[in-house]
Amino acid sequence: MIALAILLAVSFAVYVIFSFLPFDPAALTCGKNCNNPAIIEANRVRLGYDKPFWEQYLIFISGLFLGRTYGEGAALIVCPAPSLGYSFQEHACVTSSIAEALPVTISLAVGALVCWLLLGVSLGILAARFRGRIADVGSTFFVLIGTSLPTFLTGLLLLVFVVIKWRLLPYPSGSYTPLTENPLEWLNTMILPWITLAFAYAALYTRFVRNAVLETLSEDFIRTARGKGLSEKVILRKHTLRAALAPLVTMAGLDFAGLLGGAILTEAVFNLPGLGRLSLGAVRDFDLPIIVATTILAAAIVVLMNLIVDIIYAFIDPRVRVR
């Protein structure tokens, strides 16, 4: 209920902001260096930019459910539902542009999530378990480097060494091969971007997991578990992890949502045609419909992830469940 209201509010806010920007959206439709007023006027009418902004907003919302048509006759453009607008730069309905870019971003985000969770959680547990000793100190170094290196630098370093110097992987071609088509090629394309993203996030998560585990280990119920004669391994795995996991789920969910909106820098370095590159290009070229659409999409993803995280949290922590 509330989630829906937030979505509506965000989409409205985005629309208002973009409506009051100091340039003419119709003029943008025919490219940067266009000065043919006739085309601009025609496009203005076709795209509905001549109408008041709240009417534009309503048309936009209805387009999500019913699809949208622009112009008529020879200049007719139909964007089937869910329509997010039409981009003149791309010469395509925004929805299809996004649909093309989405699988890339999803592969990137999911793969990175898996990598950084595996790495971060295991290192974090090791650091907590062997607190003060080599594993812990080593993890601190890792955390420091991981959080200090910006993703584009990590990406570039990986490119320079792995691809160029050592020739272990082919140079990123700028195209994307879906998993279903050719798994090996998909892997080759995605592995370096995954490592780049995972490196930064894993560092953060190592620290977080370490602290969460250490804090949980000092709780009374862990003392009870020890008193029962359970082995340290069981205590760590079953009792500690479950307790430390709850806040982790919230964090991971939100970070994942952020990535789904487009990992701009990483996609740029590795030339991946994902949402990040789409948005970046749209900003550069003033492609308004795409900018609006990707912003709203990113917001929608965050709202959705929040909901999912809340549900998962209720599974983990029985105190949160309603009865």
Added chain:
Amino acid sequence: MKQKPLLEVRDLSKYFPISSPFQLSRHKVMNKAVNGVSFTLQEGETLGLVGESGCGKSTVGRTILKLYPPTSGEIIFENEDITHHSSRQMKPLRKKMQIIFQDPYSSLNPRHTVGEIIGAPFRIFGTEKGKTVKSLVQELMERVGLNPEHFNRYPHEFSGGQRQRIGIARALATRPKFIVCDEPVSALDVSIQAQVINLLDDLKRDFGLSYIFIAHNLSVVQHISDRVAVMYLGKIVELAPTTELYTNSHHPYTRALLSAIPIPDPVLERSREQIVLSGDLPSPSNPPQGCVFSSRCWKAQAQCFSEEPQLLKIGKSEVACHFPE
């Protein structure tokens, strides 16, 4: 001629809404922490407020001081009805009513020095003519048994008992008329409890204070109080002069409570009859109909489950029971 009481509380109630994100019904579930409490406090008197967890005694103390806005009822302090006073109206009155908290470890700001903590009231309300904040603070420190040289130290450098003394000194700074002591010794070691209780007794005499002494330790309350009110599930079930309560109680709950206090004498402790209550405390959001104690009372009869007993006089005590002992 009977003196007008310093504090009069009439039918005071404080409800806390229990929030639930999925609650759609208009009928909000309320935690009825305090549910119709009435008593008076005379000047120079110590009223003890006892009961177990969930009885509402701490909430009463804080509501009287307007730390919580009352849900209903009246609070009359020095003939002034302060029930609906705004915080601006309350400010000058706050000099006269103070509070000492239970946990000496969390009730003092760890980033303030002792001098700053005790001196804070002076900064808010001003000092007497010609005296500096520092001198007043050191005077107070000495009075409560702390070394005045230590006013630049931080709370963590003191023991639990000493921290409680700091709290007491702070409460005394404005020369209040009455102080709510909310479990002031519960968190202290037994050997230190006696020290702090003696201190509170001495201060009461020297400064002409009145106390509302809230505690769950009945032995401590009995020692320091003139009258005692026993609370259960948000209501007062018995209110009597101390000696009367401990030698001749009337309410079944009071009897059970007194019988549960372990006596530090093995021969006595093992030979006496103990009343052991069955069952658990009902939820404060759903108190029993009729008498609040009916669900656990061994004497409960039909009337107890349907009709709420009023606080009535029996000898020197006031008891809320249909079948008092």
Added chain:
Amino acid sequence: MTLLQVEDLHVSFPTIDGLVKAVDGVSFEVNRGETLAIVGESGSGKTVTNLALMNLLPQRASRITGHAFLNSRQGEIDLVNLPETQAQQVRGLNIAMIFQDPMSALHPYFTIGDQIVEAHQAHNAVSKEESRQRAIELLELVGISEAKARLNSYPHQFSGGMRQRVLIAMALMNDPELLIADEPTTALDVTVQAQILRLLRELQKELHMAIILITHDLGVVAGAADRVNVMYAGKIVESADVNEIYARPLAPYTHELLASIPRPDIQKEERLHAIGGQPPSLLKLPPGCAFAPRCDFSSRVAGGKQVCLSTMPDLTERRNNHWVRCHLTGDTL
């Protein structure tokens, strides 16, 4: 029948400010079917002693010497000199421990059924169903109605008193020979405390278990204990049968402690008898008796307070099995 024999136990913690001798040469015995109360305030070492017996002290942060011989079903075991794997076998099987705060002692994410069954499964190679059956038996024994249904409840659905009962049931799952109860009722209301103490008494009679009861409440001790050890600053200062110690306390600290408790059954006096001074800091102990700075009786010692502060008295037997650590001689204070 001696179940546990603790000999010269020392536990110290090296800290930045120096070596903290939390337990400084403690020896005592516990017999089957008997309740030994260990009384003391903060810093006395009572909790650390018992954590050492259970091997629950952080290994790298503590130094433990001495012995604690348990005459268990499996033979004689020296509790404080066990490798961790063996200690895990003993914990929960031969010795069980219940702690002070029942509100936080149970894992909030697992049902109580899970947690109780886990205690049984850790030491018995039986089916989960068998463990569940035993859990139901024990929950009923400790007075939890509808035990079968309650197995699927979560800790936050129980009150404090009921959680403590659950913890007691859990501790008894493997028929421990010794139960260590560390302030089991301090966090509970007085009426609930009465219920729990009565329960422990009944269980002990039925199961012939030994109980070490750690507390600072001398009222609880009077009702529950057979023998009492009073600890101060890491040492035992008095050890006697429960009736003896209340009738004839011989250590000044015990005497003062008893005198400073407000008693509802005795007429109200003007002032409570208070012990002056502060509890000792374990980093700044005098070479002699740790209680000396606060002791009102030291003037009666031959040589005065000086002797008390400089020489540590030994634990000597004054009356029948009544031991005292004090320079004052004689059998009454």
